[in-house]
Amino acid sequence: MTTAASDPWLIVGLGNPGPEYAMNRHNVGFMVADLLAERIGGKFKRAGKAQAQVLEGRIGPAGPGSRRVVLAKPMSYMNLSGGPVNALRDFYKVPVGNIVAVHDELDIDYATLRLKLGGGDNGHNGLKSMTKAMGPDYHRVRCGIGRPPGRMQVADFVLKDFSSAERKELDWFVDRAADAVECLVTEGLERAQSAYNS
Numbered sequence: 681m682t683t684a685a686s687d688p689w690l691i692v693g694l695g696n697p698g699p700e701y702a703m704n705r706h707n708v709g710f711m712v713a714d715l716l717a718e719r720i721g722g723k724f725k726r727a728g729k730a731q732a733q734v735l736e737g738r739i740g741p742a743g744p745g746s747r748r749v750v751l752a753k754p755m756s757y758m759n760l761s762g763g764p765v766n767a768l769r770d771f772y773k774v775p776v777g778n779i780v781a782v783h784d785e786l787d788i789d790y791a792t793l794r795l796k797l798g799g800g801d802n803g804h805n806g807l808k809s810m811t812k813a814m815g816p817d818y819h820r821v822r823c824g825i826g827r828p829p830g831r832m833q834v835a836d837f838v839l840k841d842f843s844s845a846e847r848k849e850l851d852w853f854v855d856r857a858a859d860a861v862e863c864l865v866t867e868g869l870e871r872a873q874s875a876y877n878s
Contacts, residue, residue, distance in 0.1 A: 688748040689739075689865050690774040691716065692765050694783040694806035697755045705825045706758060706838040708854065709782040709806075712823070713753050715858045724753060730767035731756045740866035747865045750774070759805035762813030769814065779818035780861060781810060784838060788824030790846055791853040793860055793876045796820050797869055803834075819864060823857050 693713025694706075701707050717724055720737035727734040733753045740746040750772050754764040769779060777797070783806055788794055798816045801807035810818065828837035842850055860876040 685744075686748075687778050688750055688772050688774050689778045689780065690750050690752060690765070690768055690772060691780045691861055691865070692752045692754065692761070692782065692810075694758060694761055694781060695753065696758050697753075701839070703841040704839050705784055705842055708784045708823045708825065708857070710753050711850075711854045712782045712821070712857045712861065713751050715854055716751055716861060719858065719862075720749075720751070724751070727752070727764075727768060728771070730764045730771065732764040732768060734768065739862050745866060749865060754806075758809075760809055761806040762809035762811070765810050766813040776814055776817050777819075779814075780821060780864060781807060781818060782821045782857065782861060783807060783823065784825045785822035786825060786827055786834065786838070788822060788826070790824055790826040791849050792824035792878050793857055794820075794822040794824070795860060795864060795869060795873050795877060796822070819869065821857060821860055821864065823853070 693709035695710030696707060717735050722735045722737050724733035724735050732755055735751045737749060738746040739749050752768055754761040756764050783804060787802060797819050801811055828834055860872055863875055864872040
């Protein structure tokens with residue numbers, strides 16, 4: 681799957697809109713998108729017809745090494761993320777191979793990252809919706825949140841805020857995930873995997 685260096689990248693932080701969800705484990709994708717926006721030095725704004733907030737900018741070193749990116753946070757709730765992402769993909773003419781979903785992942789230990797291209801959705805409703813809308817061949821930056829303790833239901837666990845112990849590492853974790861996204865976009869998947877797949 682080859683894409684031209686001039687093709688834009690669409691970086692999608694997955695989460696749920698609204699202050700009540702802001703610090704949930706399920707919203708780590710939004711946290712990473714917010715940090716990337718801060719680094720680019722811009723603010724999210726409502727995307728025309730797509731149900732999303734977007735920010736256009738560049739990532740990477742100044743000059744030919746930098747990449748044009750569209751950061752996006754779907755405002756549709758997690759399980760309907762595919763519609764807004766597909767609308768943005770069409771509008772900005774982004775090849776599917778240049779789409780990056782940043783999301784929480786239950787099957788990876790907390791604060792651990794895994795990057796990959798394509799694959800299943802592992803029961804993640806945001807990925808399920810994106811894959812249904814455009815197929816599975818997009819990149820994923822999987823941010824480990826670990827499994828629920830005891831008999832806690834998965835849905836309850838992902839919609840709870842990070843614990844106070846987890847919050848001690850959260851800034852570092854989000855920062856590292858943002859670094860991984862930048863590396864993926866500017867240097868490619870293999871380089872990013874060897875640097876960040878802990």
